[in-house]
Every structure is written in structure tokens, then in C-alpha cells.
Amino acid sequence: MSTLNLSVDSDGVALIVIDLIDRPINVFTPEFVNDLSQAVEQILTRENIKGAVLTSGKQGFIAGADLKDLVNAYEQGVSPSDAATRFNRENALFRRIETGGKPFVAALNGQALGGGLELALACHHRILANHPKASVGLPEVTVGLLAAGGGTQRLPRLIGVEKALPLLLEGTLLKPEQALEAGIVDELVPLFELLEKSRQWVLEHPHPQQPWDIKGFTIAGGSGPLAEHAGRSFAANMAQVRKRTQDNYPAPLAILSAVYEGTQLPFDLALQVEAKYFAQLLANPVARNLMRTLFINKGRADKLARRPQGITQLHISRLAVLGAGMMGVGIARVAAAAGIQVVLLDSNLQAAERGKEQIAQALEKERARRGGSHDAVDAQLARILATEDYSQLSHCELVIEAVFEERTVKAQVIQRAEEHLPASAIFASNTSTLPISGLAELSQRPTQFIGIHFFSPVERMPLVEVILGKETSKATLAHALDFVALLRKTPIVVNDSPGFYTSRIFCSYIDEGMAMLAEGIAPALIENSARMAGLATGPLAVTDEVSLDLQKKVVDQAIADGLAPERQRQHAQPVISRFNTLGRLGRKTGGGFYEFPVGGRKHLWSGLAELYPPRAEQPEVQEIIDRLLYIQALESARCVEEGVITDAMDADLGAILGLGFPGWTGGPLLFIDTLGLAPFVERCKQLASHHPRFQPSAWLIQRAALGKNFY
Incomplete structure (x- = not known):
């Protein structure tokens, strides 16, 4: 099996290690579903196997469906009837796991999202590794869809409708302690104990059943219109959703409908309700648009798809920011947070120090709100040198000017900076209006001149617009993109024009x-x-x-x-x-x-x-x-x-x-x-x-x- 490994220990406990060798993360593919189905059948039919533990060979468990596959389905004109049956095989597999008569434990060694969490919910017990990178959630709403592997039905039955709806409607990801408190996972353990704890649970619970498969099961807190929470869960949520989305996003309302209808039905009928609403969403262009731009294309941009090939990566260790105004201060702050040494330069030392003090105040305010140590704030501030001395630019690999939007002012700082910059350094302008090619004429190194346009407030806005002048070299573009990636922001690349693109x-x-x-x-x-x-x-x-x-x-x-x-x-x-x-x-x-x-x-x-x-x-x-x-x-x-x-x-x-x-x-x-x-x-x-x-x-x-x- 190319997507997983199956082994059985001397006590009869099977271990399924999911590891799609051609993917950086585990996702649901037809091949994986085939392999997992075969493994499950072996476990259920072999008398020497008492049960199974499912885990991952990667840092995370499973991230869910492949969004490219879902976008392609829309592009190919998937019909509602085809869309409704899209996850039939997965749902049949999940039902086979939970009704097969043998215990299955999900040993979650990292993120379990979307279909990954849905597989875990189909297991009889869930143990999550207690470490910072672990999380669980059903984020399908953020791509215009709903959880179509039983998520809208198992989660409400497991933790109650009222607790489940916010997680489904907002796509919230929960950290280990939150997941345990919510009742989504049953145990938290250190990573090194994960498999042994899971194995022991299998041996101690030979005949488990899912709660919703036990005769007489009722959802905690009730379901349907007579539930005490019905007004809050459905009427109030619907009003809030419509106010927030203005009916431009159909997924939240579809989730409300799927939960409302499905939780009043036997479980297998509820899955059909879920499939019906999923089909409506997959056939809607909103889901395609969200998946394509905000996930697939954003992922491409974040991985520097526009970076010229064959150019050695440049790691910016020392950056100069010219101008300690609002934009310069924001750029200096995010660069220092990324571990870069920053020279924050202004026309006089008082202005530069005032800019650094603004950063200090903002960091302290953030620390007080979110928690954290004073040492971390001090370390970030220690990476910022406030100065009026242009000679401090002598070891900078990159300089960004963020001075007034006046050509004469920019001409002065470009000339003074280039007197001290190394010959290999890149000069970038944060201008939002003046053509880059025109500014590059003021430079002695036009091939190393580029626009790097940040958005305000810099610390919150994820986008950076990289603008090519007429003479900007491919190496300069590549290294500018390396810098943007270091800041963990999303770059776009545009050609020079008055006003550029944005x-x-x-x-x-x-x-x-x-x-x-x-x-x-x-x-x-x-x-x-x-x-x-x-x-x-x-x-x-x-x-x-x-x-x-x-x-x-x-x-x-x-x-x-x-x-x-x-x-x-x-x-x-x-x-x-x-x-x-x-x-x-x-x-x-x-x-x-x-x-x-x-x-x-x-x-x-x-x-x-x-x-x-x-x-x-x-x-x-x-x-x-x-x-x-x-x-x-x-x-x-x-x-x-x-x-x-x-x-x-x-x-x-x-x-x-x-x-x-x-x-x-x-x-x-x-x-x-x-x-x-x-x-x-x-x-x-x-x-x-x-x-x-x-x-x-x-x-x-x-x-x-x-x-x-x-x-």
C-alpha cells in the first residue's frame, strides 16, 4: 500500500501509519481511500487482530480533502447528483470503522483538520499529542463548503448542537487543551506516549460502540425546534450569519440547515442530508472562487511561484529602513519580529528614536493583551538601531525607503544611502504612487532597484506588492521575494505603471x-x-x-x-x-x-x-x-x-x-x-x-x- 503502512504487534493490535509519500501533508485521495479500505477490511476480518490504532508518518495527521481536486470538479461541471455522492466511499468507510465491531483509536500526532478530524470522529477513541503545533477543526466553511465526511452530524452528536455550531460556522481550530475541554478528543498525552496509550485503549475496550449507534441515544441538550437552545442555535445564528455575510456566502446557512435537519434523523439518513447540502455548495461558484484564490493561489504565492528559477536564495540579515514614519515603523517592526537586524534611519536622531519608541509601545501593548515575556519584547527591540547616521547602512543587504511621497525627497535619500551601501545591496521603494522606473533613474544601480509596497497597518496586512522597474533584474526580483517570504507575507508581482496595480x-x-x-x-x-x-x-x-x-x-x-x-x-x-x-x-x-x-x-x-x-x-x-x-x-x-x-x-x-x-x-x-x-x-x-x-x-x-x- 503506497499511502500507508499496516503492521500487527504480538498482542494483536494493528498500527496503520498514514504517509502519502508524494505529498508534504496527508490528504484524502482515491488511492488513500482504497488503501485504507483494504486495511480496515483486513483488521475486521482477521481473527488475530483485536483492533487498530490510526496515526500519521508526517508531522500532522490528515489535512482533509485535496482542494485542487474539488476546484477541478467544479471546472468540469460537476452535477449536484454527482457532488452529493462525491464522498460516499469515504462515508461508507467511516461507517465500516465505527460499526465493524472492533476498536479503532485515532492517535493524533499533529493537526487533524477537515476530513482528518472526520476520520478521527469515526474512531471510537481520540488521543491527541499535547504539543503547540497540534490542533483540530473543521475549517470547510472558510472555503465555502461544509464538512461532508459526517462532520456536521458526528460533531453535534458528540458534544451537543449548541457547542458544535460555532466550530462549524466559523471553522475554528482548537488547540489541544481546547479540544479536550470541548469533548472532541478524549485524552491529551505527550507525543512519546501517544502510540502506547492508544494501543492500551484498544486492548482494554474490545467491543466499543459509537454513542449514536446505541439504541435510545439522544443528543445532549436536545435537537430540533423544541430544544431549549433552538432559538439561540438556529434563529439567532441565522440572523448573525446573514448580517455578517450579507448572503454572499452560502456555506454558513447550509451548515445550519444540515445540522438542524440531520440531528433530528437516524444517523445514516443524516449523512444523506449532509451530502445534499454539500452538493449545493460544491456546485456554487463561491466555493470554487474561495478555494482557488485564497488557498490554492495564495499557497502558490507564499511558496514564491513567481520567483525566477536558478538564482541562489538570499537571506536578509541586516535591513535599512529610511523614514521612521508610520510605514517605516511598521516595516521595521515586522522585520525585527522575523529576526532581522534593522537600521531605522530618519533625518534626525530624535525622529528615529521616536519611531523606535512607537514600536516599543505597540509591542508592550500586544504583550499585555496576548501574554508573553518582557524578554521577547526586549530581544525584538534590541534588533532595531535608531539612527541618523547613513554610514550604518554599510553592511545592509537591502534598504527600503519609506519617506514622503515627493520625488525630490526620495532623490535625496537614494543618493545619500547609495554612498554607503555595499555594491551588492538592493534598493527598494515603498512608494504607492511614484513610478519605480522613474525613481530608478535617480539610482546608480537601476538593475538593483525595485518596489516593495507594504500596506497599512504593516503588522496586520498580509500582502506585499513587488513592482518591477524597466531595468530591475531577475536576481533583484528573486531576492525581494526571498525577503517577503522571510516576513511570512504574501507577495504579488506587477510591472511598473503609475499607481502600479493596487x-x-x-x-x-x-x-x-x-x-x-x-x-x-x-x-x-x-x-x-x-x-x-x-x-x-x-x-x-x-x-x-x-x-x-x-x-x-x-x-x-x-x-x-x-x-x-x-x-x-x-x-x-x-x-x-x-x-x-x-x-x-x-x-x-x-x-x-x-x-x-x-x-x-x-x-x-x-x-x-x-x-x-x-x-x-x-x-x-x-x-x-x-x-x-x-x-x-x-x-x-x-x-x-x-x-x-x-x-x-x-x-x-x-x-x-x-x-x-x-x-x-x-x-x-x-x-x-x-x-x-x-x-x-x-x-x-x-x-x-x-x-x-x-x-x-x-x-x-x-x-x-x-x-x-x-x-
Whole structure:
């Protein structure tokens, strides 16, 4: 058997060691299911075998299903009936284990997730190794699915409906102590005792039964509409789910339905209910979109799929950050947390030390909230040198400038830094607006110049946009990606352009919101429609956060650089100019589109109605949603057309992880593919009849005619 090893000791206890040799982690594959089925039959039919222990030959137990296989199933047009039977063999195997008459123990030596935990739940006893990397959970909801190997039925029967639902609805992963307290595992033991404890349990329990297979079994706390918790478990949860998801994510509601219906039925009928709801979800594009972008493609990006081959890895041990403002401080903090020595440099020592003090305060606040030692905080701070002395850059492999978004200021720091940097060092800019190729002209090493664009707050935002200048070398790209991986962030790679990729998409979004406001569309309708679409923040609210004076600087720079009129944000210019004149620049001035009262909650500014009187007839919510989503998707397509984006993966990851584009879409390009290029182009033409910026290009129209998807 190529996916597991079966052995039997002198006491008649079988040991199944699961180890898929061609996979870094164990997952369910047809071959593995075949091998496990054969092993189970041997155990149940051989008289000299008393029972079995299941464990793993890898660091974790089993991670569940192969998501690539499920994405392929959707792409191939899986029917609901086929989807409903997709895990029939696994479910039959699990039932064979729990009803075969011999004891099975799951010896969980690490993570048991999804189908891995479902297999463990089908065993009669679960023992978990008590170490930091071990955890259990059913995270299928995070990929738009539900646990289809009996998870929605066994877990409620094991620990009660009310305790099971939060774990199923949120995909929570539990650490060993939490899993024991919840009743999901029966014992915690040190890793070295795991197999012996499991073996002893088999010998001491020759004829176990699952609780739900014993006549008269009832679920603790009850089930169905008459259960005391029914109102909390189902009515309240449904209201909370709909508020949180705006019905864009069908999986949580399907989980509620599967649990509600299935827990009132005999177990084998309950599995059919679970399969029915799983089939609906697998046939829904939301699951495909979530799996493809946030798991498969994110995994590719995290493994540096865009890194040029054949270039020796560079381990950054000493980094310079120029500028101790908000972004520079954030970059220094995450780099020090990754074990890198950081030179935090500013124009004067006081500013640099003030930046380091901000890091110290943030780390102490985090330590107080999460727990931890002062020594760990001190060690991280010890890796940061605050200075005004450029000679401290002499041993740095990489420098990132994070100074003001003014070309003259950047020119000064580039020149001064390069006087001291080693010849091999890479120079990176954290600019979000100025073209990298233009900045590289200020450098003596344009092939070693690159953009590394972080997002605020740096310590929380997972994305880094890596921007190639016209002369950036492959080695520089490879080493920049090595650095991003060291920080455990997700990189995307884009080509140089004014605004690069993420800033272009972001501006298209906020500009559409401002244009709607100027048209007389009610600001509350704009903001609420954005939230209903699943966007992270309304366009007016997020503009207040980034500030309207910054938007004016970006517009002025676009005009000064002579960019094409469509790149000068003309439909948003009047609103930006008006608010700058009023001095309402956003949160930092206490008010913009919103009011930010001291000690109170922000709210839309009442003066908006006077500046932009709402028109008598307001558009439908769907029209607002279409405009906010389609303009970003259209701009993403333009970035592909212009060569800014060369891999659809980068566009979709960038929009979701960096800008808060709705996850259910899979990102703007997958959103287009899901709709279909022809319908997308037709809707853009309809919108363009009133708003010319929605007019699709001849390139996109031709692509739609050819049916050429972005994936």
C-alpha cells in the first residue's frame, strides 16, 4: 500500500501509519481511500487482530480533502447528483470503522483538520499529542463548503448542537487543551506516549460502540425546534450569519440547515442530508472562487511561484529602513519580529528614536493583551538601531525607503544611502504612487532597484506588492521575494505603471463612490451597498482613512506628469478639491465625509446633504453594487491589457488581501470569469451609456468574443 503502512504487534493490535509519500501533508485521495479500505477490511476480518490504532508518518495527521481536486470538479461541471455522492466511499468507510465491531483509536500526532478530524470522529477513541503545533477543526466553511465526511452530524452528536455550531460556522481550530475541554478528543498525552496509550485503549475496550449507534441515544441538550437552545442555535445564528455575510456566502446557512435537519434523523439518513447540502455548495461558484484564490493561489504565492528559477536564495540579515514614519515603523517592526537586524534611519536622531519608541509601545501593548515575556519584547527591540547616521547602512543587504511621497525627497535619500551601501545591496521603494522606473533613474544601480509596497497597518496586512522597474533584474526580483517570504507575507508581482496595480484599483473604487455622491446618490446608500457587496469598507469611509489631501497630491501629480485624461481621476476631482478647500480631509482632521467625534462613534457628516443634495429618485442597490464591483474588475482587466498584470493570480490576491475586495468573488478577474466575459462586457456597455469610464476596450471586447477567460 503506497499511502500507508499496516503492521500487527504480538498482542494483536494493528498500527496503520498514514504517509502519502508524494505529498508534504496527508490528504484524502482515491488511492488513500482504497488503501485504507483494504486495511480496515483486513483488521475486521482477521481473527488475530483485536483492533487498530490510526496515526500519521508526517508531522500532522490528515489535512482533509485535496482542494485542487474539488476546484477541478467544479471546472468540469460537476452535477449536484454527482457532488452529493462525491464522498460516499469515504462515508461508507467511516461507517465500516465505527460499526465493524472492533476498536479503532485515532492517535493524533499533529493537526487533524477537515476530513482528518472526520476520520478521527469515526474512531471510537481520540488521543491527541499535547504539543503547540497540534490542533483540530473543521475549517470547510472558510472555503465555502461544509464538512461532508459526517462532520456536521458526528460533531453535534458528540458534544451537543449548541457547542458544535460555532466550530462549524466559523471553522475554528482548537488547540489541544481546547479540544479536550470541548469533548472532541478524549485524552491529551505527550507525543512519546501517544502510540502506547492508544494501543492500551484498544486492548482494554474490545467491543466499543459509537454513542449514536446505541439504541435510545439522544443528543445532549436536545435537537430540533423544541430544544431549549433552538432559538439561540438556529434563529439567532441565522440572523448573525446573514448580517455578517450579507448572503454572499452560502456555506454558513447550509451548515445550519444540515445540522438542524440531520440531528433530528437516524444517523445514516443524516449523512444523506449532509451530502445534499454539500452538493449545493460544491456546485456554487463561491466555493470554487474561495478555494482557488485564497488557498490554492495564495499557497502558490507564499511558496514564491513567481520567483525566477536558478538564482541562489538570499537571506536578509541586516535591513535599512529610511523614514521612521508610520510605514517605516511598521516595516521595521515586522522585520525585527522575523529576526532581522534593522537600521531605522530618519533625518534626525530624535525622529528615529521616536519611531523606535512607537514600536516599543505597540509591542508592550500586544504583550499585555496576548501574554508573553518582557524578554521577547526586549530581544525584538534590541534588533532595531535608531539612527541618523547613513554610514550604518554599510553592511545592509537591502534598504527600503519609506519617506514622503515627493520625488525630490526620495532623490535625496537614494543618493545619500547609495554612498554607503555595499555594491551588492538592493534598493527598494515603498512608494504607492511614484513610478519605480522613474525613481530608478535617480539610482546608480537601476538593475538593483525595485518596489516593495507594504500596506497599512504593516503588522496586520498580509500582502506585499513587488513592482518591477524597466531595468530591475531577475536576481533583484528573486531576492525581494526571498525577503517577503522571510516576513511570512504574501507577495504579488506587477510591472511598473503609475499607481502600479493596487493603487489603481483602489482609486477606481473610491473615485466611483465620490462620483456617486456628486451625482446626488445618498451617501448612506453608497456605503451600505458596498457592505452588502462584501467590500471591506465603504468608499467614502476608506477615503477618510487615507485622507483627501493625499488624494489631491496624487491627482496633482498625475496632471503634472501629463498622464492621459482618464488617468487624472476627473470624475472625482471636483469632490476631492471641494473637501480640501473646506479643510475636511478625513479622520486626521476630525472630519471628512464622516464626523469623528472625540469619544463617540463616527457617522456620516450631516453637511453632505447641503453640498450634494440627494436626488429625488435613488438607484437600486444592485446598480450601486454593480458600479463598485465592475469598475474595479474593469480596471483589473485594463492592467492585464497594459501588461501591468501578467498573472491573474496576482490581480485577485492583491485586490482581496490588500484592498478588501469581496472574497466570495475570488477577486476581480475571477469575478469576470464567473460572470462570463460576454455578460460582463455587455453590462459594462450598459453602465457606459451613462458613465463613459465603464466603456470596455476593443481588446476586452475581442477577448469576450473569443471566450478567452483570465484563468
